[in-house]
Amino acid sequence: MPDYHEFTKRIQFSNKIYGLFSASIPVTLVKDPLEQELFVRIAEDLGQALYKLETEKQKKEAQRQFKVLFESAHDAIFIMDEQKFIDCNPVTLKIFGCxxxxxxxxxxxxxxxxxxxPDGTLSIEAARQKIEKALKGTPQTFYWVHCKKDGQLFDAEVTLNRVELNNQWYLQAIVRDVSERMxxxxxxxxxxxxxxxxxxxxxDAIIIHDLRMNIEEVNEFAEDLFAKQRSEIIKYSFDQLLGWDEIKRNKFRQSMNRAGHFFLEWQLKTDQEPEKFIEIKSKIIDYEGKQKILTIIRDITERKKLEEQFFQAQKMESIGKLAGGVAHDFNNILTVIRGYSDLLLPxxxxxxxxxxxxxxIKLAAERGSKLTNQLLVFSRKHVFKNEIINLNQVLLELKEMFVRLLGEDIRLEMELDPNLKNIMADRTQLEQVVTNLAINARDAMPEGGVLKLTTSVKFVEPKDTEGLFSLIPGEYVQLKVSDTGCGMTEEVKKCIFEPFFTTKERGKGTGLGLSTVYGVVKQYNGDIFVDSKLDKGTTFTIYLPVYETDQIDSKVTKRQEKEILQKIEGTVLLVEDDSIVRKLISTLIKSHGLKIIEAENxxxxxxxxxxxxxxxxxxxxDVVMPEMNGRQLYEEIIKIKPDAKVIFMSGYTDSVLDKHGILEKGLRLLQKPFSNEQLILEIQSVLYGS
Structure with a gap:
């Protein structure tokens, strides 16, 4: 019996070992190369066969799992061959309404x-490009707008990838409806x-910053307010941006920690001119899940200007009332001084x-009378002799005088609107206004310069009254008086219209020039504004309302001088609450033959x-008296005697007398302080009509 040799070989394929292949081979065959090669090939074939069996099993399992997933998926799944759908899962039908x-x-x-x-590309071109990339092995994921069978659009998230089915490559498309998310x-x-x-x-400027004042967000208005780009602003801390010192910084932190909010009005210093006033409001808020500080900053520069103008107007009004009251009392005193001087001189x-x-003494009283007149003009309690005036004509008539007034070193320029409209004014007072401004300009240019007078017509719109808040909308004649002089500081500008305020040396100015200008302009429902900078000159701008034909032309008419009669007969009821003035007038009237009955109120x-x-x-x-004024007395008298003759006296005038109804046509007014001659002529005129 022949001898056998045990031969063993591993069964493997593609680096995977499936087992061992063993066989008993006669010894005579072991040395035969062909027998050995046959034995190796049998082992290899066994490995390859086992691999195929395993692969087929895996494919079938994969296909089974794919089918389960395909059928049970919550997303739409398409299988594509080339560019056509060849299959889809049940959810696809639901999503696309099929x-x-x-x-x-x-x-x-x-x-x-x-x-x-949505981006404007053609759907067919975009789809083909993405399909082509996916088929080449590059998965594609993107957002897409699909439409259902009925045409309704919906948002989708699409994934394209290549899959092998039954030994053939296909394209799989997974479509998820993301309409709710989108x-x-x-x-x-x-x-x-x-x-x-x-x-x-x-x-308003809005700034969002953290509790450490690091700025995180600003709006566009903040960029305008601070004149910086956002990228530049966020480099600053909040306190640095506002220019706060340690005291303000600590006050802000304490307020935020204690109350959770903060308020401050602040003068912001920026690279721009002039400086701005701002209102700061801060509050702790929840921003993106964290505690932040929201700060709203409002530019209140214009509001501050208006408040300043308003307070200035109130102050001037108060000073005006005081000046008018002083002038009234002073006029009574001057009436006595002047009256007794007239009595004693003969x-x-x-x-x-x-x-x-x-x-x-009489001359001093007359000078005092002029001073009180200026105070009355400032306080807008002076009677003007109004007439229709063209301002251009007034300026042209004053031109020659101005040339002499200004001197050789100052050049006078006039730019007059040829279509300038008329105004209603007292010519004398208007000339005084322009002259006072010219003198003021001359004194501001000791080394020479230019004085320019400009006229124009300006229609003040309702929106314009924000800056010209004292003017009602309408048409105005505008006069600008500009010089190239030394200018003035902001502190001086605030006081220039106050009576007795002057920057001139002692004895060189009364301080009533500009206050008179102010009073005259205000009396005509106009206004005056000043713009001035140190070493750059000053411009006064005056607005006077254009004359309307239905306005009253005049409140006072001038009477011709008359001769005093040697003796006047009759009885006069004198009503005057000031005993000194009453005694003077009584003495004067009696000296001309009249009988007198005195009443103290x-x-x-x-x-x-x-x-x-x-x-x-x-x-x-008298007009202004306690308990019953002159107008009320007059009304009671004409009830008793309708043809009663009455003359009114007053140290007040205009607005006060209008208030008491004295400036009506036909009523006679004697302005204090008056001379003895003026009083007797007025009485004579009323009694005898001559």
Whole structure:
């Protein structure tokens, strides 16, 4: 019996060992190379066969699992061959609104897409490009707008990848409906856009910063306010941006820690001129899940200017009332001084020394009268002799005088609007206004310069009254008086219209020049503004309302001079609450032959009139009195005697007299302080009509 040899070989394929192949071979065959090679090939074939069996099993399992996933997936799954759908899962039918697979199989992806995608590309071209890349082995994931069978659009997230089925490569498309997610994103984007729109279009600066004052976000108005780009602003800390010192910084922190909010008005120093006033409001908020500070900054520069103008106007009004009251009382005193001077002069006509002294007293009273007139002009309590005036004509008539007034070193320029409209004004007072401004300009240019007078017509719109807040909308004549002089500081500008304020040396100015200008302009419902900078000159701008034909032309008419009669007969009821003035007037009236009945106030005067109405030929009454004023007395008197003759006296005028109804046509007014001659002529005129 032959001997056998045990031969062993590993069964493997593709580096995977499946087992050992063993055989007993006769020894005579072991040395035969062909037998050995046959034995190796049998082992290899066994390995390859086992590998194929295993691979087929794996494929079948994979296909089984794929089918399970394919059928049970929550997303739509397409299988594509080339560019056509060859299969789809049940969810696909639901998502695309189809009843059966035949509605999808055989069609292309772009048949379930709108013509254009949201970015404007053609759906067919974009789909082909992505399919081509996926078939080459590069998976594609992207957002896509699909449409259902009925044409309804929906948002989708699409994944394309290559798969092998039955030993053939196909394209798998997984489509997930993300409409809800995209709608939520759109709402967030819309909300963000709305927030950004409000954030950037609000007319206040908005700054968001953390508790350490590091700036994180600013809006566009903040860039305008600070004159810096956002990228530059966020480099600053909040306190640095505002220029705060340690005290302000600590106050801010304490307020935020204690109350959670902060408020401050602050003068912001920027590279721009002039400096700005701002209002700062800060509050702790929840921003992106963290505690931040929201600060809103409002530019209140214009509001501050208006407040300053308003307070200045109130101050000037208060000073005006005070000046008017002082002038009224002073006029009573001057009436007495002037009256007794007139009474004493004839008695001491032969004594030159006494006469000279009395004339000096009278002259001082007349100078005092001019001073009170200026105070009355400032306080807008002066009677003007109004007429229709063209400002150009007034300026041209003053031109020659201005040339002499200004001197050789100052050049006078005029730029007059040829179509300038008329105004209603007192020519004398208007000339005084322009002259005072010219003198003021001359004194500001000791080394010479240019004085320019400009006229124009300006229509003040309602929106313009924000800067010209004292003017009502309408048409105005505008006069600009500009010089190239030394200018003035902000502190001086605030006080220039106050009476007795002057920057000139002692004895070289009364301080009433510009206050007179102010009073005249205000009396005509106009306004005056000043713009001045040190070493750059000054411009005064005056607005006077254009004359309307239905306005009253004049409040006062000038009477011709008359001769005083030697003796006047009649009885005068004198009503005056100031005893000194009453005594003077009584003495003066008696000296001309008239009989006098004295009353210390309106009620007393009415009582005496009722008692002596048949004897009284004339009532001479003060206007402003306690309990019953002159107008009220007059109304009661004409009820008793309709043809009663009345003369009013007052140290007040215009607005005060308008208030008391004295400036009506036909009523006679004697302005204090008056001379004895003026008083007697007025009485004579009323009694005798001459």
């Amino acid at each position: 009843q059966k697979k035949e509605d999808i199989v055989g069609k292309s992806p772009w048949q379930f897409s709108p013509e254009l995608q 709608n939520a994103l759109r709402k967030i984007e819309a909300s963000e856009k709305k927030f950004r729109s409000i954030f950037n279009n609000v007319t 008695k001491f006509a032969e004594d030159a020394k006494i006469t000279k002294k009395l004339e000096q 309106g009620l007393h005067g009415l009582e005496l009139f009722k008692k002596y109405k048949e004897k009284i030929n004339l009532v001479l009454t």
